[in-house]
Amino acid sequence: MDLFQRLLSQGNSFFAFGDTFAHAFEAAKPDADASEILNGALEIIKQSFEPEKMRDAANTVGGLWTFPLESWQRTANLLGDSAIKPLPNASLSDALGVFQQPLERVLSTPGLGYNRESQEQLQQYAKLKLHYQKASQAYSAAFADMGKRSIERLQDHIKQRTTKGESLITSARQLYDLWIDSSEEVYGEFVIGEEFVQLHGKLTNTLMALKQHEGRMLDDYLEFLNLPSRGEIDTLHRRFRDSRRETKTLQAQLNAVVERFKALQKALRRMEKQNKSEKAKKSRKNAGRKAKPKSGRKSHS
Amino acid sequence: MSPVQLRPDRVTQEMLNYARKLGDGLAKLSKMGPIEAGVTPKQLVYQEDKLSLYRYRSPTKSGSRNPIPVIIVYALVNRPYMADLQENRSMVRGLLGAGLDVYLIDWGYPDRADRFLTLDDYINGYLDRCVDVVRHRHDLNAINLLGICQGGAFSLCYAAMHPKKIKNLITMVTPVDFRTDDNLLSRWVQEIDVDLAVDTLGNIPGELLNWTFLTLKPFRLMSQKYIDTVDVLDDEKAAKNFMRMEKWIFDSPDQAGEAFREFVKFFFQQNGLVRDLINLGGRDVRLRNIKMPVLNIYAKQDHLVPPAASTALRRLVGSRDYSELEFAGGHIGIYVSGKAQQQVPPSIGDWLDRRS
Numbered sequence: 001m002d003l004f005q006r007l008l009s010q011g012n013s014f015f016a017f018g019d020t021f022a023h024a025f026e027a028a029k030p031d032a033d034a035s036e037i038l039n040g041a042l043e044i045i046k047q048s049f050e051p052e053k054m055r056d057a058a059n060t061v062g063g064l065w066t067f068p069l070e071s072w073q074r075t076a077n078l079l080g081d082s083a084i085k086p087l088p089n090a091s092l093s094d095a096l097g098v099f100q101q102p103l104e105r106v107l108s109t110p111g112l113g114y115n116r117e118s119q120e121q122l123q124q125y126a127k128l129k130l131h132y133q134k135a136s137q138a139y140s141a142a143f144a145d146m147g148k149r150s151i152e153r154l155q156d157h158i159k160q161r162t163t164k165g166e167s168l169i170t171s172a173r174q175l176y177d178l179w180i181d182s183s184e185e186v187y188g189e190f191v192i193g194e195e196f197v198q199l200h201g202k203l204t205n206t207l208m209a210l211k212q213h214e215g216r217m218l219d220d221y222l223e224f225l226n227l228p229s230r231g232e233i234d235t236l237h238r239r240f241r242d243s244r245r246e247t248k249t250l251q252a253q254l255n256a257v258v259e260r261f262k263a264l265q266k267a268l269r270r271m272e273k274q275n276k277s278e279k280a281k282k283s284r285k286n287a288g289r290k291a292k293p294k295s296g297r298k299s300h301s
Numbered sequence: 302m303s304p305v306q307l308r309p310d311r312v313t314q315e316m317l318n319y320a321r322k323l324g325d326g327l328a329k330l331s332k333m334g335p336i337e338a339g340v341t342p343k344q345l346v347y348q349e350d351k352l353s354l355y356r357y358r359s360p361t362k363s364g365s366r367n368p369i370p371v372i373i374v375y376a377l378v379n380r381p382y383m384a385d386l387q388e389n390r391s392m393v394r395g396l397l398g399a400g401l402d403v404y405l406i407d408w409g410y411p412d413r414a415d416r417f418l419t420l421d422d423y424i425n426g427y428l429d430r431c432v433d434v435v436r437h438r439h440d441l442n443a444i445n446l447l448g449i450c451q452g453g454a455f456s457l458c459y460a461a462m463h464p465k466k467i468k469n470l471i472t473m474v475t476p477v478d479f480r481t482d483d484n485l486l487s488r489w490v491q492e493i494d495v496d497l498a499v500d501t502l503g504n505i506p507g508e509l510l511n512w513t514f515l516t517l518k519p520f521r522l523m524s525q526k527y528i529d530t531v532d533v534l535d536d537e538k539a540a541k542n543f544m545r546m547e548k549w550i551f552d553s554p555d556q557a558g559e560a561f562r563e564f565v566k567f568f569f570q571q572n573g574l575v576r577d578l579i580n581l582g583g584r585d586v587r588l589r590n591i592k593m594p595v596l597n598i599y600a601k602q603d604h605l606v607p608p609a610a611s612t613a614l615r616r617l618v619g620s621r622d623y624s625e626l627e628f629a630g631g632h633i634g635i636y637v638s639g640k641a642q643q644q645v646p647p648s649i650g651d652w653l654d655r656r657s
Contacts, residue, residue, distance in 0.1 A: 002551070003330070003544075003547055004327060004330070004331075006523075006527050007323065007326070007327065007527050007531065008323075008327075010523075010524050010527040010528050011319065011320070011323050011527075011528070011531070013524065014319065014528055015316055015319075015320070018312050018315065018316045019316070021307050021309075021312055022309040022312040022313050022316070023309075025307055025308065025309045025312070026309040033303070034302070034303035034305065034306065035305075038303060038305050038307075064520060064524055067519065067523045067524055068515075068516050068519040068523065071512055071515060071516070071519075071523060072512060072516075074508075074512075075506075075508050075509055075511075075512040078506060078508050079502065079506065079509070158304055158305060162302075162303075162304050166304065168304055168305070168306050169304055169305045169306065169307070170306050170307065170311070171307075171311070171312070171315055172307065172312045172315055172316070173315065173319075173528075175305060175307070176528070177525065180520045180524060180525045183520045184518060184520050184521060187519065187520065188485075191485065191489075192483075192485055192488055197488050197489060197491065197492050198492060200489050200492065201489075201491075201492025201493055201494075202492075204493055204494075204498070205492075205493065205494045205497060205498075208494065208497045208498045208501045208502070209497060209501075211501045211502070212497065212500065212501040215501060230503075233413070237413065237414055237416055237417055238417045240414070241417035241418065241422075242417075245422065245426070248426060
């Protein structure tokens with residue numbers, strides 16, 4: 001099912017891309033310059049990378065650049081319910097930036113009274129959510145920016161094609177493939193740099209911190225209900241693994257002792273056999289000596 | 302004149318053709334049934350926890366020509382049937398054809414009970430016991446080891462700690478120097494708080510690793526691939542090949558938490574193989590202790606393990622018999638491409654024959 005979804009969503013993105021050009025060329029005046037029509041269509045695609053449009057599910061034309069974000073979202077969802085979707089519109093996202101500091105101050109107010117611990121736990125939870133939200137917004141913004149640059153790179157490639165005298169692009173597919181090449185180039189240049197490494201790290205680490213806090217809250221609740229917590233099960237697993245490791249080590253040592261014992265037994269048997277054959281040899285020799293009359297002894301009978 | 306000459310009627314027709322192909326392709330896929338992978342007959346010879354050790358049966362009655370068996374050590378990420386994907390794309394089959402007696406370790410799918418498995422457990426435990434099983438079966442002091450990707454890094458550690466048990470070592474697309482400039486994966490991992498991730502998640506979900514691998518080249522791997530596939534879905538054979546590969550890509554076992562933590566810290570963040578910093582279960586891992594013959598195979602267009610990350614081995618091993626084989630392809634193509642089938646297994650067979 002997942003594969004069907006992938007095939008369909010990629011198809012949608014490609015359709016929207018082709019459709020943008022078909023419309024642009026159709027709507028243009030007969031004497032309009034093809035380069036201008038093309039650039040106009042590319043400008044439409046570029047606009048789809050504005051933050052509010054990036055978050056619009058109906059925006060399929062810039063879909064190529066939303067797939068990595070969607071893929072992260074799916075992965076984050078699999079890690080638990082805590083995954084937060086990017087804020088639905090730009091104004092909310094901007095508001096988050098403006099109110100972040102005052103909000104953090106409010107959330108840092110010390111807890112008082114009987115419920116102070118759970119209050120502090122919830123405050124911390126809200127803070128961690130904010131941190132993840134901020135990291136997620138920054139990550140999305142970087143993608144929006146790269147998306148815009150991918151269109152500029154595509155325009156550069158088209159220009160270079162003219163100067164190099166390369167073959168004409170006559171299908172939407174050729175143009176789409178060239179956009180994919182341009183996108184990989186722009187992406188590859190950015191993601192190897194320190195800025196992206198930091199963004200990527202923050203995205204993952206803030207989600208993990210949030211999940212960890214959730215886990216602690218859940219563990220507290222399970223203990224309250226007198227049910228086994230994650231921490232307790234981990235302790236059991238750790239002890240089980242330690243015991244198993246010790247058993248395997250002892251087994252290996254025992255095997256080595258058995259092997260040595262077998263080797264010693266073998267050597268002993270060999271020695272015994274050797275001893276026996278030497279004894280037999282000796283006794284045969286002695287028997288031979290006894291049976292042979294001694295020369296020079298005379299009978300006095 | 303503009304180099305882009307799109308006519309609206311042609312673009313519309315192109316889109317209609319694509320939509321028709323996509324519709325037909327989806328209909329065909331829905332009737333395709335289950336996709337099988339792992340084709341060569343094999344026998345289970347040893348099992349422990351989730352691990353299985355298999356011995357492959359030679360397709361020829363004459364059996365193996367080379368008296369020293371080889372164990373394939375695959376990575377913990379993804380499944381080892383990549384080495385035996387289908388009849389005409391099987392490295393295992395190629396190795397059997399080259400006269401080798403082939404064993405393979407399948408690490409299985411770890412669950413929460415395996416969360417505290419360490420690299421010491423994997424390498425000095427599971428792997429060592431598999432080597433002993435094969436040594437005893439063949440009454441040999443030393444056997445051959447073929448490590449793939451992360452399994453190659455494990456094989457290097459093993460050969461460095463147990464050199465007397467390994468006669469010849471082959472590493473394929475194996476990272477050694479994790480801090481080369483072009484190693485994108487390593488760049489990203491530097492800022493990941495792996496303690497936080499493992500302490501939080503326990504085992505690391507396969508989906509998280511998959512997302513990481515796909516985002517190394519997101520537009521080719523998440524978009525272009527599916528657009529291109531629509532063109533071949535009317536060919537049943539090509540469609541099945543695609544499905545088999547797709548099944549493998551998304552068949553990602555979760556990673557045992559402690560082993561993952563150690564792998565990221567020791568290998569990626571500390572670059573411990575190069576800097577002699579790895580100690581597993583009280584044993585130091587020093588690559589200079591690898592004195593047996595080594596064949597290091599790397600892929601020229603590998604985006605996961607750049608060639609420089611692999612070829613660093615040359616200056617680090619203690620072996621005087623070190624050879625390299627460059628494959629003109631990528632990290633996956635080295636197991637499954639037609640070119641790889643012709644080049645890689647016969648080269649391994651020849652190399653081992655000369656040293657057995």
